[in-house]
Amino acid sequence: MPELPEVETIRLGLAPVLEGRRIVRVEQRRRDLRFPLPDRFVERLTGRRIERLERRAKYILIHLDGDEVLAVHLGMTGRFSVSARGKRARECATFRYPQRGGAKHDHLVFFISGGAVVTYNDARRFGYMTLIAGPDLTHNPYLRGLGVEPLSADLNAAYLARRAHGKRADVKALLMDQRIIAGIGNIYACEALFRAGIDPCKPAARLATKSEAPTPLAGRLVAAVQAVLKQAIGAGGSTLRDYQQADGRVGNFQSQFQIYGREGEPCLRPSCRGTVRRKTQGGRSTFYCPVCQR
DNA sequence: AAGAACTCCTGTTGGC
DNA sequence: TGCCAACAGGAGTTCT
Numbered sequence: 001m002p003e004l005p006e007v008e009t010i011r012l013g014l015a016p017v018l019e020g021r022r023i024v025r026v027e028q029r030r031r032d033l034r035f036p037l038p039d040r041f042v043e044r045l046t047g048r049r050i051e052r053l054e055r056r057a058k059y060i061l062i063h064l065d066g067d068e069v070l071a072v073h074l075g076m077t078g079r080f081s082v083s084a085r086g087k088r089a090r091e092c093a094t095f096r097y098p099q100r101g102g103a104k105h106d107h108l109v110f111f112i113s114g115g116a117v118v119t120y121n122d123a124r125r126f127g128y129m130t131l132i133a134g135p136d137l138t139h140n141p142y143l144r145g146l147g148v149e150p151l152s153a154d155l156n157a158a159y160l161a162r163r164a165h166g167k168r169a170d171v172k173a174l175l176m177d178q179r180i181i182a183g184i185g186n187i188y189a190c191e192a193l194f195r196a197g198i199d200p201c202k203p204a205a206r207l208a209t210k211s212e213a214p215t216p217l218a219g220r221l222v223a224a225v226q227a228v229l230k231q232a233i234g235a236g237g238s239t240l241r242d243y244q245q246a247d248g249r250v251g252n253f254q255s256q257f258q259i260y261g262r263e264g265e266p267c268l269r270p271s272c273r274g275t276v277r278r279k280t281q282g283g284r285s286t287f288y289c290p291v292c293q294r
Numbered sequence: 295a296a297g298a299a300c301t302c303c304t305g306t307t308g309g310c
Numbered sequence: 311t312g313c314c315a316a317c318a319g320g321a322g323t324t325c326t
Contacts, residue, residue, distance in 0.1 A: 003319060034302065034322090035322095058320080073320085073321090075302095075321085076318070076320055077304080122303095123305065124305080125303055167296085169296080169298095173297080178320090178321075185319050185320070186319055282298075282299090284317095285317080285318090
């Protein structure tokens with residue numbers, strides 16, 4: 001799926017198209033994605049004004065008038081594309097339907113006032129949408145219990161040490177645990193651990209001392225996480241297989257991967273003679289350099 | 295009760 | 311070319 005940088009990029013692409021507009025019509029082509037769509041979904045969206053778009057973890061939160069929020073999780077393959085109808089089509093020349101995927105898994109189509117058409121496509125249907133009565137979102141089962149935003153001041157060495165203390169799980173699992181830090185997936189976990197020079201299999205507990213104080217590892221990891229996420233957002237996210245931005249453009253960060261997908265290639269750390277290895281951790285691929293990640 | 299395993303679904307890729 | 315297995319960026323649920 002899109003991880004935090006991809007979701008943020010999509011939010012940035014959708015915001016100017018949606019904010020301040022109304023949903024004039026919704027085409028719902030199936031009753032469920034990963035989970036059933038909300039009851040009377042079309043009816044509850046039609047005519048609503050979109051106030052603003054926000055991101056929380058990997059969720060796009062579409063704030064509607066009347067204090068209701070459409071929360072969207074893209075799962076692994078969910079994507080939005082923006083096109084236009086009528087005379088707005090010419091003004092939106094840069095907006096194109098996605099080149100891949102086509103109409104086959106276009107499950108929802110939102111017609112927006114002013115002429116934009118926003119299509120939700122999701123081949124594997126691991127994505128989901130829910131309507132939350134706001135303004136307090138913290139009671140929602142999906143959002144409740146999410147950990148800190150990694151790019152906020154809430155993520156710091158002391159916090160990480162506190163949450164890692166006594167944990168037997170490995171540090172990569174900790175990074176990907178949405179209840180601790182929200183928004184990091186497999187790719188950025190690998191990249192952050194490489195940049196921090198930390199072995200993904202190291203026990204998470206090593207981030208903290210017996211008294212829950214942060215070890216130097218914790219500080220390095222926080223810095224690496226924040227640096228890689230910021231860099232990826234700056235590049236418009238990464239484009240692999242299914243992800244693309246709302247306007248059909250692709251992100252560029254995949255060209256800046258230092259470890260992900262590089263099995264068998266030389267480690268990019270200066271003066272390191274290691275070779276990138278791949279192993280399976282918790283059922284997913286971990287890429288790492290056995291020489292400089294200790 | 296933490297942590298691992300399983301599960302949803304479809305498409306792509308690589309080996310034979 | 312065809313067939314089949316392995317794999318893909320997630321995370322809720324079920325197990326041990």
